[in-house]
Amino acid sequence: MSLNRWLGAASSLAGLAFLFIVIPMQSETVGYGALQPRTFPSIGAALMILFGIAQTLRPTGETEFDSPRAIRAAATIAVSVAALIAMEFAGYLVAAPLLVGALMMYVGERRPGWLAAGIVLCPALLWVMFEILLRRPLP
Amino acid sequence: MFNTADIAAGLADAFTLYNLMFVIGGVALGQFVGAVPGLSAPMAIAIAVPFTFVLHPLTAISFLVGVGKGGTVGGAIPAVLINTPGSPEAAATALDGYPMAQKGQSLKAMKMSLYASITGDTMSDIVLITVAAPIAIVALKMGPVEIVALMVLAFAIITGLVGDSMAKGLVATAFGLICASVGLDPEHGTSRLQFGFFDLDEGLPLAAVGIGVLAVSEIVRQLVSGRLAGGAAVSVPTTDNPADKAVSWAEYWSCRHTMFRAGAIGTIVGAMPGIGATAAAFLSYGYTKNTSKDPDSFGKGNIHGVAATEAANSAVMGANLIPLLTLGIPGNVTAAMIIGALVIHGIQPGPLLFKEQGRLIYGLFGAMMMANVLNLFVGQVGLRLWAIVATAPGSLIFSVSMLLCITGVYLTTGGMFGVSIMLLFGALGYFMRIFGFSIVAFIIAFVLGRQFELSLAQALIIINGDYRVLIHHPVAIALIVLSVLCVYWLGFRRPRQPGQTPADNQPAAAKSP
Numbered sequence: 001m002s003l004n005r006w007l008g009a010a011s012s013l014a015g016l017a018f019l020f021i022v023i024p025m026q027s028e029t030v031g032y033g034a035l036q037p038r039t040f041p042s043i044g045a046a047l048m049i050l051f052g053i054a055q056t057l058r059p060t061g062e063t064e065f066d067s068p069r070a071i072r073a074a075a076t077i078a079v080s081v082a083a084l085i086a087m088e089f090a091g092y093l094v095a096a097p098l099l100v101g102a103l104m105m106y107v108g109e110r111r112p113g114w115l116a117a118g119i120v121l122c123p124a125l126l127w128v129m130f131e132i133l134l135r136r137p138l139p
Numbered sequence: 140m141f142n143t144a145d146i147a148a149g150l151a152d153a154f155t156l157y158n159l160m161f162v163i164g165g166v167a168l169g170q171f172v173g174a175v176p177g178l179s180a181p182m183a184i185a186i187a188v189p190f191t192f193v194l195h196p197l198t199a200i201s202f203l204v205g206v207g208k209g210g211t212v213g214g215a216i217p218a219v220l221i222n223t224p225g226s227p228e229a230a231a232t233a234l235d236g237y238p239m240a241q242k243g244q245s246l247k248a249m250k251m252s253l254y255a256s257i258t259g260d261t262m263s264d265i266v267l268i269t270v271a272a273p274i275a276i277v278a279l280k281m282g283p284v285e286i287v288a289l290m291v292l293a294f295a296i297i298t299g300l301v302g303d304s305m306a307k308g309l310v311a312t313a314f315g316l317i318c319a320s321v322g323l324d325p326e327h328g329t330s331r332l333q334f335g336f337f338d339l340d341e342g343l344p345l346a347a348v349g350i351g352v353l354a355v356s357e358i359v360r361q362l363v364s365g366r367l368a369g370g371a372a373v374s375v376p377t378t379d380n381p382a383d384k385a386v387s388w389a390e391y392w393s394c395r396h397t398m399f400r401a402g403a404i405g406t407i408v409g410a411m412p413g414i415g416a417t418a419a420a421f422l423s424y425g426y427t428k429n430t431s432k433d434p435d436s437f438g439k440g441n442i443h444g445v446a447a448t449e450a451a452n453s454a455v456m457g458a459n460l461i462p463l464l465t466l467g468i469p470g471n472v473t474a475a476m477i478i479g480a481l482v483i484h485g486i487q488p489g490p491l492l493f494k495e496q497g498r499l500i501y502g503l504f505g506a507m508m509m510a511n512v513l514n515l516f517v518g519q520v521g522l523r524l525w526a527i528v529a530t531a532p533g534s535l536i537f538s539v540s541m542l543l544c545i546t547g548v549y550l551t552t553g554g555m556f557g558v559s560i561m562l563l564f565g566a567l568g569y570f571m572r573i574f575g576f577s578i579v580a581f582i583i584a585f586v587l588g589r590q591f592e593l594s595l596a597q598a599l600i601i602i603n604g605d606y607r608v609l610i611h612h613p614v615a616i617a618l619i620v621l622s623v624l625c626v627y628w629l630g631f632r633r634p635r636q637p638g639q640t641p642a643d644n645q646p647a648a649a650k651s652p
Contacts, residue, residue: 041331077569107533
């Protein structure tokens with residue numbers, strides 16, 4: 001089965017999960033009004049099922065999935081999440097240079113001048129602009 | 140609707156030094172991001188929206204429109220210099236711009252693209268200013284039933300035209316509608332899809348979702364592309380002939396018919412939701428080439444090729460605001476983000492905008508015309524600078540862009556919760572991109588979802604279980620029939636070209652640095 005068929009099937013399954021599990025659990029029933037709280041998201045879920053089936057039966061479109069890249073993308077997101085956690089505990093001035101530095105090094109940047117610009121100059125400029133000039137507090 | 144006091148006050152608001160500075164800043168930022176392959180104006184607008192929160196609504200929207208206008212000019216620079224469009228809509232510019240650069244005429248090509256952009260953009264702005272208010276008057280006569288039908292039609296057209304799979308586009312639309320349902324439901328005020336997070340009472344924050352799906356996903360895609368580090372300097376051939384470095388009045392005037400036709404194509408395409416600037420540029424290029432007396436010279440450095448594409452893709456910008464300002468329906472991602480900015484500033488887009496916020500709208504029109512003039516001046520001064528920017532390392536630009544996204548969303552949402560949502564939707568957006576689900580369809584459905592639900596509830600109250608009432612709404616019936624025909628024609632009948640661009644309108648779609 002081609003990837004596009006799998007995507008259609010996955011869309012339908014996600015729609016089913018929304019329709020029968022998530023939406024009933026995460027919405028209330030009320031006895032009045034034109035539209036029940038769960039009706040509108042249920043329409044969305046039903047459309048996901050319907051067009052997911054259509055995609056499974058008649059797959060169309062292109063994909064650019066490449067598993068090594070997807071893993072690297074997950075790692076990039078993980079680095080950003082780690083930076084968020086660091087930002088909460090250590091503050092912007094510590095975490096921001098670490099984030100930029102980690103991302104630049106991760107994609108293979110090794111030139112000291114560009115690394116310095118990314119790690120020191122840019123976070124410092126942002127911090128000065130928001131904390132000092134605009135007086136908008138950063139973490 | 141045509142209150143002269145509003146028009147005068149709006150224009151007076153627009154032409155202030157304060158506003159002028161922000162429009163210059165927006166245009167310069169737009170040209171900068173347009174010149175960087177991989178960054179694009181919609182992405183820059185998404186990132187910039189949170190930073191405009193502290194500004195007056197007119198200044199904020201003028202700034203964002205400036206970014207959009209500057210972006211279309213900047214996108215041509217790397218297309219000409221390194222045969223890599225800075226934004227998708229500049230792809231057609233490379234066809235003749237790059238051969239011109241190879242002949243030592245890079246400055247001439249960049250200047251022609253600048254002049255053609257401004258010509259096309261000004262044309263479409265004039266059309267916008269002329270037709271928007273009359274369309275809004277008609278739109279005001281529409282009730283909830285017609286609005287629901289109109290939104291269904293917009294979704295059908297957008298999913299049919301954007302991307303290469305209508306089924307996947309509709310799945311993305313449906314998912315956008317589900318995401319728009321998060322929070323207190325508009326009719327009863329009960330909690331829905333919140334998973335216990337009270338921060339979600341007002342729904343998923345638009346800035347977080349928009350920046351996540353549009354900007355973070357593209358940043359991640361560029362960061363993992365393996366092409367960013369150690370970018371070598373690009374050498375562009377030059378000549379000593381001064382004529383190769385400028386566009387003479389005779390050359391500009393010889394392109395007037397090309398630019399006028401391109402401006403018309405861009406305006407028509409821009410006024411229709413979903414088609415976008417890339418299609419307009421290629422349509423205009425193809426038409427100009429086919430009607431030329433010397434079609435063989437196209438693709439080999441014909442200045443008419445550059446004029447045709449740039450006038451068309453820039454004309455889309457103004458025309459895109461026609462459905463946005465008159466009907467409240469965004470035609471593409473840029474318009475969707477501008478809707479988001481309006482909502483953040485407490486302004487509801489749609490036909491009532493002309494009635495209730497006439498001063499703001501005419502101020503915006505004034506700012507748009509000002510942005511066109513400033514685009515010319517900033518472009519004249521900045522072309523050489525942006526040419527250097529086009530060769531800056533992506534490792535720096537995209538890493539700092541990620542930091543900007545985090546900073547912007549933190550400031551808008553007031554905490555890390557919004558940033559977490561941004562990263563979640565960044566990951567979702569990345570996988571939607573690589574699996575070919577339309578980001579444009581998702582974000583437009585998300586933006587319109589709440590209004591759609593509200594209009595649907597109002598329409599059901601009007602119908603009150605008796606569907607024969609629909610006979611009294613012939614416009615709505617016609618729109619629904621048109622929607623079904625769109626789904627049939629665009630989804631089943633339209634032949635798909637192998638290798639067709641999967642994401643016209645999507646920021647920096649598949650353009651390698």
